[in-house]
Amino acid sequence: MRWPADYHTHTPLCRHASGEPGEYAARALALGLAEIGFSDHSPMQRDDFDNWRMRLDQLDEYVEKVRRAQRDFPNLTVRLALEVDYLPGHQEWIRCLAARHPWDYFIGSVHYVSDSWAVDNPEHIGNWKTRDAFDVWSVYFDRLGEAAESGLFEIVGHADLPKKFRIYPAQDCAPLFDRFLDRAAKSGVTLELNTAGLRKDCREIYPSRPFLQRAALRKIPITFGSDAHAPAEVGADFAAAVDLARSVGYGQWRRFAGRKFADAPL
Ligand SMILES: [Zn+2]
Ligand SMILES: [Zn+2]
Numbered sequence: 248m249r250w251p252a253d254y255h256t257h258t259p260l261c262r263h264a265s266g267e268p269g270e271y272a273a274r275a276l277a278l279g280l281a282e283i284g285f286s287d288h289s290p291m292q293r294d295d296f297d298n299w300r301m302r303l304d305q306l307d308e309y310v311e312k313v314r315r316a317q318r319d320f321p322n323l324t325v326r327l328a329l330e331v332d333y334l335p336g337h338q339e340w341i342r343c344l345a346a347r348h349p350w351d352y353f354i355g356s357v358h359y360v361s362d363s364w365a366v367d368n369p370e371h372i373g374n375w376k377t378r379d380a381f382d383v384w385s386v387y388f389d390r391l392g393e394a395a396e397s398g399l400f401e402i403v404g405h406a407d408l409p410k411k412f413r414i415y416p417a418q419d420c421a422p423l424f425d426r427f428l429d430r431a432a433k434s435g436v437t438l439e440l441n442t443a444g445l446r447k448d449c450r451e452i453y454p455s456r457p458f459l460q461r462a463a464l465r466k467i468p469i470t471f472g473s474d475a476h477a478p479a480e481v482g483a484d485f486a487a488a489v490d491l492a493r494s495v496g497y498g499q500w501r502r503f504a505g506r507k508f509a510d511a512p513l
Contacts, residue, residue: 251489251500251513252282253482255330255354255404255441255472260301260309261288264476268316272323274481282502283481284326285313286354286472291332292340297365300332310348326351326503330404333394334359341399352503354439354472355400357390358408367411381416384409388423392430401503402470403431405441405453413448424458432465437501437508440492442484443474452488460495468501468510489513 256271257264268285275283287309288300301309310327317325327348331341333355345353358365360383364374375383387409395403406427431438441453454462462469469492473483492500492513499510 250278250280250482250485251471251511252284252324252326252502253280253473253475253485254284254326254328254352254402254470254503255286255439256283256475256481257330258285258287258309258312260305260312261299262301263299266478268312268325269319270478271475271481272316272320272325274478276320276323278482280323280482282324282326284328284351284503285309285316286328286330286352289329289331289344292337299368306344306347328352328354328503330354330356331400332359333357333390333397333400334362335390335393338397338399341397345399350506352401352506353399354402354404355394355397355436356404356408357387357394360386360390366409369412372412375412375414379416380414381418381420384416384420384423388427392427395427395431395434395436398434400436401506401508402437402439404439404472405443405474406438407454407458410449410451410453410455411444411447421457421461424461428458428461428465428467431462432467437468437470438462439470439472440488441472441474442488443472443480445484445487446480452484452491456491456495459491463495463497468499468508469497470501470503
């Protein structure tokens, strides 16, 4: 079979990934992938915002690293992208980033549920003890809905990320999913199937099957991403992700180039 593209990969510039883009590209080719995209954590306006992303003065170097992989691997389609954090008030900054280079797509991700707490950061796992889990999930999905509606992103990343550490609210989260998915469907944004969840405590693709079933009913398009932070993780568990997508009714995935889309059969 022809694999869908792996649209979510990182580089060492984010300070918590290893391997150069060329090594990721070589791994993709070895697996039989035809297309990958680099989507490293985008810089913030202030470099001291946190310590797990490239600095602003490294953005050009990042683009050059990806361009080098494009030149060195002419048989592989290599896309230039960013995983951009969505926080309320950052819209202007994200527009500014968008204007700097000819990106193929932006993945909009919510990690932060406050200005200082990223829900997936193991160093801040203690915060879950001080906040009600349903409250955290609610804030998260409100922000994710805002990200979808902002028009700043082609793709919404790892949609049910708060499940990472298996800290689930007692309440039924289906209404949160539905409210977000209605906003996503209306905005035309694409949803990412992210296999990194299988490598975390939750042991599940982001998003979960019940979530993806609800997305499929609304005909929300999908992409695939390994969220590779090392070359060996490129294309990880794509067979499981494709099976999951097909099992809830998907027959297509969405490609991006120059921030425009085209659909491909799955
Ligand atoms: Zn990362
Ligand atoms: Zn992420």
